[in-house]
Amino acid sequence: MGGGITLNHFLVLSLIVFSLGLFTVLTRRNAIGILMGVELILNSANINYLAFAFYGGGKYDGQIFAIFVIMLAAAEAVIGLAVVLAIYQNFKTIDVDATETLRG
Amino acid sequence: MLAQVIFYALAALTVGSAMLVAFSRNIVYSTFALLGAFMGVVGIYILLAADFVAMVQLLVYVGGILVLTIFAVMLTAGIGDVTVSNRAVGTGPAIFTVGIAGLVMLYAIARTQWHQVAAVTPAPTTYAIGNAFLGEYVLPFEVASLVLLAALIGAIVISRHEARD
Numbered sequence: 001m002g003g004g005i006t007l008n009h010f011l012v013l014s015l016i017v018f019s020l021g022l023f024t025v026l027t028r029r030n031a032i033g034i035l036m037g038v039e040l041i042l043n044s045a046n047i048n049y050l051a052f053a054f055y056g057g058g059k060y061d062g063q064i065f066a067i068f069v070i071m072l073a074a075a076e077a078v079i080g081l082a083v084v085l086a087i088y089q090n091f092k093t094i095d096v097d098a099t100e101t102l103r104g
Numbered sequence: 105m106l107a108q109v110i111f112y113a114l115a116a117l118t119v120g121s122a123m124l125v126a127f128s129r130n131i132v133y134s135t136f137a138l139l140g141a142f143m144g145v146v147g148i149y150i151l152l153a154a155d156f157v158a159m160v161q162l163l164v165y166v167g168g169i170l171v172l173t174i175f176a177v178m179l180t181a182g183i184g185d186v187t188v189s190n191r192a193v194g195t196g197p198a199i200f201t202v203g204i205a206g207l208v209m210l211y212a213i214a215r216t217q218w219h220q221v222a223a224v225t226p227a228p229t230t231y232a233i234g235n236a237f238l239g240e241y242v243l244p245f246e247v248a249s250l251v252l253l254a255a256l257i258g259a260i261v262i263s264r265h266e267a268r269d
Binding site for chain 2: 018040047053055072073086
């Protein structure tokens, strides 16, 4: 790509998105917020896959892995949100700290 | 020069929206900020000559996952309360952990000599990806359909109302 955009630009962008996603996962008490952080982390991984595919000679393997990651993210979101809604029906809250009834 | 401007604009959109997702106190704002993050990532994909993946991202993330998340946010009442969406870990330990992980990865990025080939010229990728899915990657492709079926059935089983007796 012209204009002086290198692989490292994309890697640093991906690193920033990953860090923000990790911060979201760590600091949210809301289960849906945690899932949003996971989505950000998966997106950063996909940026890495596509950047390496682009700067590694234009093979399609990286893009295919990115599509698999998107597919698994969709499955994860469906199951995660179904679990969140089931928890909400039982506990009337999705505060992950308030739902530890299994603690001995 | 133009590519640089586009890259930095898309990166600013992505990072700004992701910061809003991470730091907003209201979960509804976070959800809508996620739209900006996903759209920025779509632009980044197009910049990386991955037109098909960009469209899949648009359809699955923006059209599917984001709408699902908004539904979940709206279905759980009282979620806008600050007490529900406030911090679990303190901000200090979280910044410490993220800082350590980020610095380690930044160091790895800076130190590694990546194997790089001359950048490709963007070309339509759908044909090649379709061939790879039904050729070299046919087994993972079929297993993926099983995973999606399992997720579908699992979501229905988990979220239906049980007849309690």
